[in-house]
Amino acid sequence: DTAVSQTPKYLVTQMGNDKSIKCEQNLGHDTMYWYKQDSKKFLKIMFSYNNKELIINETVPNRFSPKSPDKAHLNLHINSLELGDSAVYFCASSLTGSQFFGPGTRLTVL
């Protein structure tokens, strides 16, 4: 059973489109995160959610919006995609600090 899953694994789309990436965890964790890994492989936090409340929002464009329908899910919606949004996006979850990562979603904006 996959602990943290993301869909889709690959996403290729045109500039200006709106897309979503889904994340689900079956670990019973109460905090979930979204990270972006750029072309230089540098990871940076985008959002974290604790018990369905956004508890930190890094300075990402407001075209990005996390949505958590329940404690096990944290989806990432991106509006008006730009070339610079091309990256690998990782979802993660934690309970006591140690984080479990999803497999990543490679987003390519053409």
Place this chain on the structure above:
Amino acid sequence: KNEVEQSPQNLTAQEGEFITINCSYSVGISALHWLQQHPGGGIVSLFMLSSGKKKHGRLIATINIQEKHSSLHITASHPRDSAVYICAASGPPRGYGGSQGNLIFGKGTKLSVKP
């Protein structure tokens, strides 16, 4: 300057060698994490530590809170250890409230172990 610095950026070793990767941080932290990113892209948490030393198999992680420095050691390295090792600090970053879990990442150390 990144708040979490790692060295070296790239490391090539022969199978069986003892390997050390270093991490220095300038932020206040609640814990220091070591992660492994496989060539296929998946990320695995290896250690989370806030003091002293932890050991798991051939991997050892140490932290010196006073010096704001951590090391990851791999004993008897093997080609399957080839990966990117990432140091990350967790704790309340300046200017933000809330989560102790948010990670600030180093740029990673790419390790290649040759047979």
